[in-house]
């Protein structure tokens with residue numbers, strides 16, 4: 001059997017799959033933080049184009065991918081599905097391990113799958129500029145690329161700890177013509193208020209989202225773009241699982257276990273959701289979402305209404321959360337340091353369809369290094385969590401011949417500073433103390 005399974009350009013799916021109408025007991029609606037009533041598209045149209053808001057609230061299962069988006073997807077899609085035979089051998093497992101390689105995109109991760117349609121729908125509705133946040137820099141790079149392709153300007157608020165750790169992410173965004181500032185910044189009222197209290201603040205995704213939102217609300221012709229969490233982002237990422245389904249079929253296989261790392265949940269859900277209808281029809285599939293023990297949103301957070309940002313500007317989303325003013329420790333997997341989880345993933349956990357797992361960063365780097373040595377590709381620190389999750393599943397019982405499919409969400413070639421820290425012995429495991437979680441959960445918005 002071949003090492004990798006490729007699809008031709010004309011075999012790429014032409015519609016995204018929307019799992020929302022298939023989730024048992026459905027999703028809770030977003031709430032307006034001012035009235036605590038369900039929030040319709042009218043108010044959100046101040047920061048999002050209608051094209052995306054329609055997708056956010058859609059009850060349609062299949063939504064066609066516009067031709068202009070297909071054309072850009074074809075630069076790197078369909079992405080390869082690869083059998084990790086050398087990893088299997090090194091583990092001594094009878095399990096078959098497949099990974100979907102999203103690291104082949106121009107910026108090295110799955111993020112352009114949503115950045116491209118987001119830039120496209122904004123361009124179509126006459127928006128001239130997008131403001132966004134980025135944690136690890138992957139989303140900022142993806143949106144910078146996508147906006148440059150559709151002739152939009154882009155401003156990226158990059159979490160300060162990553163801004164300092166990842167200079168080449170800035171270079172990539174600059175190459176695509178974006179403006180990048182470390183967050184918290186002096187450019188927004190909210191950023192200034194955070195810096196006043198803590199001039200050395202490391203920043204967080206929650207703070208950077210507040211800054212980008214303030215920018216979008218107060219600047220003409222500017223909209224806001226979010227790289228994860230929301231339903232329309234998961235919709236766009238479903239291209240990963242739709243392709244993988246076809247490729248597994250060509251390989252003559254079907255996954256018993258589907259694994260992905262979870263920051264806001266978009267790459268994991270993107271791979272997983274196209275398999276959910278089979279699960280609902282009785283097929284036995286284990287869906288495993290892997291998060292860091294230092295930011296255990298799914299395994300120690302609460303399913304509740306909470307803000308997506310620190311300042312409390314976003315609609316309240318019904319999601320697993322550690323509390324919107326949670327300050328994650330500065331671990332290297334910057335893209336996994338978010339207090340909330342996609343409402344879709346949260347609802348799938350509620351329905352016992354998704355099993356969450358948390359892992360420590362040292363075992364993740366060990367897994368990433370084993371993967372690099374056996375399969376030749378260095379995973380992004382976030383992706384190391386998925387590799388670790390796949391290894392845990394493949395080694396539970398070495399004699400069980402199950403099939404594992406995991407999402408290789410990105411390569412780590414621009415994240416070598418994190419590997420340097422690992423090799424220098426500077427990284428340690430960190431479990432978030434229960435008291436800290438309880439303290440930030442005490443500040444959840446009071447609903448109902």
Ligand SMILES: Cc1ncc(COP(=O)(O)O)c(C=O)c1O
Nearest residue numbers: 138228263264265266267335410
């Ligand atoms: C390579 C990579 N994988 C995973 C993630 C986590 O995001 P999500 O859970 O939305 O896929 C990120 C976020 O920045 C990332 O850069």
